[in-house]
Amino acid sequence: MAAEIISGTEMARTIREELRIGVEEFKRSVGRPPGLATVLVGSDPASQAYVRMKKRAAVDLGMYSRQIELDREITEDELLGWIEGLNADPDIHGILVQLPLPPQIRKNRILEAIHPAKDVDGFHPINVGRMAVGDPAALAPCTPLGVVEMLVRSGIQTRGRHAVVVGRSDIVGKPMGSMLLGTGPGGDATVTVTHILTQDLASHTRMADILIVAAGHPSLITADMVKPGVVVIDVGVNRVADSSREKGYRLTGDVAFDEVREVASVITPVPGGVGPMTIAMLMSNTLKAARSLNRAMA
Numbered sequence: 001m002a003a004e005i006i007s008g009t010e011m012a013r014t015i016r017e018e019l020r021i022g023v024e025e026f027k028r029s030v031g032r033p034p035g036l037a038t039v040l041v042g043s044d045p046a047s048q049a050y051v052r053m054k055k056r057a058a059v060d061l062g063m064y065s066r067q068i069e070l071d072r073e074i075t076e077d078e079l080l081g082w083i084e085g086l087n088a089d090p091d092i093h094g095i096l097v098q099l100p101l102p103p104q105i106r107k108n109r110i111l112e113a114i115h116p117a118k119d120v121d122g123f124h125p126i127n128v129g130r131m132a133v134g135d136p137a138a139l140a141p142c143t144p145l146g147v148v149e150m151l152v153r154s155g156i157q158t159r160g161r162h163a164v165v166v167g168r169s170d171i172v173g174k175p176m177g178s179m180l181l182g183t184g185p186g187g188d189a190t191v192t193v194t195h196i197l198t199q200d201l202a203s204h205t206r207m208a209d210i211l212i213v214a215a216g217h218p219s220l221i222t223a224d225m226v227k228p229g230v231v232v233i234d235v236g237v238n239r240v241a242d243s244s245r246e247k248g249y250r251l252t253g254d255v256a257f258d259e260v261r262e263v264a265s266v267i268t269p270v271p272g273g274v275g276p277m278t279i280a281m282l283m284s285n286t287l288k289a290a291r292s293l294n295r296a297m298a
């Protein structure tokens with residue numbers, strides 16, 4: 001029987017409705033909305049599209065949104081000046097610098113300059129550390145946070161089960177492993193994290209009760225690489241050429257969806273799976289940051 005499909009689009013809609021109430025309450029008690037600043041350097045079309053989606057989501061929830069667009073040739077010091085300004089701005093509770101950055105700018109220097117309390121992407125080392133030790137005050141990275149939310153809201157038990165993560169990036173794979181290993185809902189799993197040097201990837205993925213794939217390779221995971229009944233969460237977003245589409249491409253995940261669906265019990269689609277959840281978690285982090293900054297000022 002084909003797997004049940006978890007719709008990230010539907011789930012994110014529900015989360016947004018919950019957040020909308022929280023944003024209203026915040027506005028009523030504080031007198032101003034939670035504020036999110038997005039910083040875009042250069043004019044990469046994919047980055048522009050991501051920033052547009054984030055801005056739209058914030059505005060739709062009644063948040064204040066400021067979009068800062070900077071020339072690709074900007075220096076690191078100039079960009080640091082913008083971050084300092086946003087760190088000091090009381091209308092801004094969340095700062096997001098859209099990655100990737102041009103080569104003259106050291107990504108880590110920028111990410112570390114964002115005040116940890118406004119680091120809604122959860123990439124600052126303070127938040128990475130807090131998340132790793134299970135501190136609930138941590139602002140955790142939005143994509144793995146979205147995956148955990150999907151598992152919990154779908155009633156998928158992680159406790160004591162074997163979760164295999166494909167990919168070890170700082171923004172998805174590593175924090176994903178850390179969250180699954182942590183205690184509480186969405187955690188308490190036995191975790192394997194794989195990467196490009198992992199030998200015989202299929203021998204690991206076949207052991208998974210829950211398989212989370214974030215490699216950036218279309219159709220990396222095929223039906224013969226999973227065991228019957230596995231829960232598959234596909235984080236990958238890849239552009240593959242498709243002349244039947246107006247844009248000349250379509251988006252696809254890292255999992256060969258049609259064939260893996262026949263073996264799995266639960267699977268997420270691409271698009272419409274983890275992507276919308278990531279944006280919902282960014283909004284959730286912005287509200288969380290606004291509340292905690294407001295508490296700290298009281």
Ligand code: NAP
Nearest residue numbers: 143167168169172195196214215216235236237274275278
């Ligand atoms: P990344 O930084 O390129 O990392 C990819 C990871 O996958 C690396 O750790 C790499 O190993 C590993 N890998 C690549 N090929 C592999 C293979 N054949 N076998 C095992 N491991 C392999 O990418 P990322 O930022 O984590 O993103 C991963 C994917 O998720 C991309 O498609 C991206 O577009 C997507 N994504 C989606 C969302 C969303 O909201 N839906 C958010 C973020 C990312 P090494 O470290 O050894 O090189």
